[in-house]
Amino acid sequence: MKKETQNRQKGKERREDILNCARNFFFAKGYDTTSIQDIIDELGIAKGTFYHHFNSKEELLMELIKTMSDELTKDLLVKVKSRNPKNTLDKLKIIQELHFNWIKENPEMVFFFLKAIYLPQNLTLKAKLEKEIVKRDIAFLTDLISEGQKDGSFFNTMPAEFLAESITAMGYVQNEKFGLFILGFNESTPESIYENSKNAHELFASILGIKNPSEFPFPKKELILSAEKLREFSKETEKQNIAPKNQTDPPSLTKKGGKSK
Numbered sequence: 665m666k667k668e669t670q671n672r673q674k675g676k677e678r679r680e681d682i683l684n685c686a687r688n689f690f691f692a693k694g695y696d697t698t699s700i701q702d703i704i705d706e707l708g709i710a711k712g713t714f715y716h717h718f719n720s721k722e723e724l725l726m727e728l729i730k731t732m733s734d735e736l737t738k739d740l741l742v743k744v745k746s747r748n749p750k751n752t753l754d755k756l757k758i759i760q761e762l763h764f765n766w767i768k769e770n771p772e773m774v775f776f777f778l779k780a781i782y783l784p785q786n787l788t789l790k791a792k793l794e795k796e797i798v799k800r801d802i803a804f805l806t807d808l809i810s811e812g813q814k815d816g817s818f819f820n821t822m823p824a825e826f827l828a829e830s831i832t833a834m835g836y837v838q839n840e841k842f843g844l845f846i847l848g849f850n851e852s853t854p855e856s857i858y859e860n861s862k863n864a865h866e867l868f869a870s871i872l873g874i875k876n877p878s879e880f881p882f883p884k885k886e887l888i889l890s891a892e893k894l895r896e897f898s899k900e901t902e903k904q905n906i907a908p909k910n911q912t913d914p915p916s917l918t919k920k921g922g923k924s925k
Contacts, residue, residue: 726789812872827872
């Protein structure tokens with residue numbers, strides 16, 4: 665029994681090693697230009713060991729995004745709780761603020777998520793990722809709206825899940841416009857990103873039945889500057905990813921035993 669427990673723990677640690685290694689490679693080289701062999705060579709493991717834990721690179725990416733999403737949500741909720749919100753409406757305002765700050769402070773992760781979802785060659789992966797993300801967003805919003813209906817933050821008495829599905833569907837359209845702008849795939853402008861975000865804020869307040877909705881919390885100049893910086897980061901990262909292969913290998917990765925690649 666003790667040996668079985670040790671084997672399970674060892675397997676869990678190996679799985680985490682693969683996920684962490686993949687995260688480093690995907691961030692440094694990009695998902696599309698990273699191969700399973702890169703990860704196998706970096707960790708010094710057998711090909712069978714990799715396939716024992718993951719059936720494909722696509723499955724590995726799916727698991728990595730779910731893991732990162734769980735980590736980010738957990739961190740977000742801890743920070744929200746530390747701010748001692750007085751009700752659900754206050755909690756929602758804090759979530760919006762923290763989410764905006766996270767996007768500004770983590771361009772490499774934003775770029776990673778956007779490329780995984782919106783690149784044309786990842787259409788099959790996009791459908792799977794969106795299904796998972798939408799499911800999680802609806803569950804999170806349903807709980808939040810239900811809580812807000814109980815404490816008087818939201819006066820719309822329609823089923824919380826229906827409201828969550830409606831907000832998620834509309835938010836998806838705007839998120840896609842934002843993502844495609846960052847990747848340079850559409851004709852949107854930073855100004856239109858701002859206007860859409862402001863209008864969405866007002867529409868969601870109306871849907872939820874917030875009696876005295878707050879003004880859009882993000883200054884126009886700040887949001888436009890943030891969008892422009894993300895677009896510039898995307899362009900610079902793309903330039904690096906099409907550089908010669910020997911210039912794109914992650915410099916921080918080393919094989920087990922401390923030997924550089």
